[in-house]
Amino acid sequence: MPWWLEVLIKSAILLFVVVTSFAYAMLVERKVLGWMQLRPGPNRVGPWGLMQPAADAAKLMLKEDLTPKTADPLIYKLAPFISLLTAFSVYAVIPFGASSTGATWAIGNVNAGILLILAIASIGVYGISLGGWASGSKYPLLGSVRSTAQMISYELAMALSFVGVLILAGTTSLDGIVNAQLRWWFVVPQFFGFLIYVITAVAETNRAPFDLVEAETELVAGFHTEYSGLRFGLFFIAEYVNMLTVSCIAALLFFGGWNAPFGLTMVPGVVWFILKVCCFMFFYIWLRATLPRLRYDRLMAFGWKVLLPVAVLNLIVTAIVVAYHG
């Protein structure tokens, strides 16, 4: 089999898996949010509402695709695709498991995997900022300016929280990091790094309580106020795929990826990986149901004045410990 065909098949499978899990992540979010608010959640379409994602997709596709008069048509139409493209392309380097021979289940096993993820994620901000700007109205603009500042600020602390793990693992390739966690998960030695990562990941994906970008009480719907139909759907998919991505990264970097806990190796690694990712997705939803939205200046102050120093401190301590004991 030529390598490009292999990559193509893998990509197609992965795309299917990611889109399906996006659809059901959305359903689970609505269900769990409902339960936490003493509602049953969507349960009308299909048994237990299981066909709800399909109904949503059909609705979004049939809706009119509006372009405001004041919008910049080219950028306005381009922005959702930038968001979606960056959200999906991260999966090119994320490994999901390893077979018994040691080959990883990933499209591409890149050595600088974690750096590449950071790089692709840093492009994701363009979808939001350009989309907000190109809408040509004030709420999207405010939302996008906020999001740009927020994502850049929290990206720093996020990258620094990675570095502690990288120092411990001694490699930047994702399967190398996972293999380095055979003995114990990095959440133990890197607990503060993990905390910083969780907080920054919520901020990076613009989720509650850091969803200032689309704060409906003040900004209507933030950067996607003017978007409708399928273009809105693309932003929506991108948001949930990003959630999945950061959950995958959390599982890979801090919770041993597909390594089985407590020596329970009879369950295949992929199952463990998926379970870990699911736990993080649930945590996201749980946070959203619990915490109120932060005020914007406090969000920025928290990012720069608390998270960044703590991340740097964590990095320095880790480096010193590894230098003397590693």
Add this chain to the structure above:
Amino acid sequence: MTRKHLFNVGALLRGLSITFGYMFRRKPTIQYPSVKKQHAPRFHGLHELRRYGDGKERCIGCELCSSVCPANAITVIGAENAPTDRRSPGERYAARYEIDELRCIFCGMCEEACPTDAIVLTPRFEMADYRRGSFVYDKDRLLVPPAAGVGTPPDERPGGIPGDLGRVAEIKSTVDVAKGYSATWRGEVLKTQRKGLAIIKPPQEAS
């Protein structure tokens, strides 16, 4: 949010535990189309024009309901009964009887005003439709079909009121209503003050 609050991890965890606990609570939602809530016994829903036992219409086309209606939702045009084809026992009957259910506020005053208990409010409330025009109910849709009997007598509905309140129908105009009689809320009669006026106690909550 001062620094103290920002680092209050305990409060954060408590909040998380509360939402987690709520996830397993019983949900108060009533699954509406499949499960229906039992409504109050004197619920005011869609109107119905009743018949007598012999199939004759009760409505005599007096237009009292129309004039008492606060929302001007009722249109009645009466006509003389033809000697050969008597629609109602009296001299007149309603040639046209229309209720605009979009204007109706379901106060039940038509029911109070009717001297023959012809117009009643049924407990039916699912009236959704696609066109505005279809909310104007004409006589064909309001009148109980002959096969369905006489229709629901207002005082014999489940949880209804004693027949004693038949005198309420004696209220002839909105002036009487303005004097202090709450026409929409009928219950056990405590004391009859004047002809047609009663002080009433709200009905007990149905079990």
Add this chain to the structure above:
Amino acid sequence: MIAFSILGAILVASAVWTISARKPVYSVVALLVNFATLAVFYVTLSAEFLAVIQIIVYSGAILVLFVFVIALLSSGVAPFSAGPNRLPMIWLPAGIVVLSALVFVIHAIAAAPAPPAPAASPGGPVGAPGVFGSVADFGKALFTVHILPFEVTALILMVAVIGVITLTSEHIPSAASRKSEAQVDREMREAILRGGER
């Protein structure tokens, strides 16, 4: 070679678009394409780390600031005036001179005997440890051989940051006269109670 041609065409086209676009935002998008293509070039040259850093730093941080500024100044809607884009005729001969110099240099490089290929380069996957351009090698070189330029650059950036802060925040009140956070909070709460008049 085919990949090189295609990427080169994209690179040049996006560069031309960057300077010829009428709207600043289009320039930014073109520049984004340009940076991304450049990163791919770095990968083909097995400079993996450089490619990633190119995207993180240039596309992910600096260019975002461009978008930020454009969005804040809302100058993105108005196209550039025709004035500054029209160069005086004197630059035409200057351009020709520079271009011919470039062509000469490239020709000279192409004519020179090819340097011996790095020993580990053939065979090994791009970016594997020990292979030219890998993250580990890059980092090692940065912190040992090139430690002086690295630290000097850091110092310069630090100076720039401090300079910006001192230049822009002339009116930062001294610590003594600055209001405490609690005080600001209380004043805001009072202002809200007064109905926001202030």
